[in-house]
Amino acid sequence: MxxxxxxxxxxxxxxxxxxxxxYLHHVFPGPMDRNKxxxxxxxxxxxxIGERLSPYVSVACVIMAASIFIGT
Incomplete structure (x- = not known):
């Protein structure tokens, strides 16, 4: 699947x-800003999205990691 x-x-x-x-935008901001x-x-x-909603994205990553860990 x-x-x-x-x-x-x-x-x-x-x-x-x-x-x-x-992460890539933090490391290489120039090339990313040219390709909008x-x-x-x-x-x-x-x-x-990652920069503006970083607390929510990090919580979603923790929840996803926990669901994968519990699922196995």
Missing amino acids: TALFNFQSLLLVILLLICTST DGVLGVFWKGAR
Whole structure:
């Protein structure tokens, strides 16, 4: 089953995209700010979400980690 058809896996992929985009924007802000539109704009938007909603994203990561740990 792919991540697109399993809701928990889809949420995990979205959280990883947000966290990775936020980290990369912190390290390399120039290239990300130039690509606000198009396909690479998804990473810029993920970085915005990660920067502005960081407490909620971190709580979601902890909940996701706990659910994966308990599920196995």
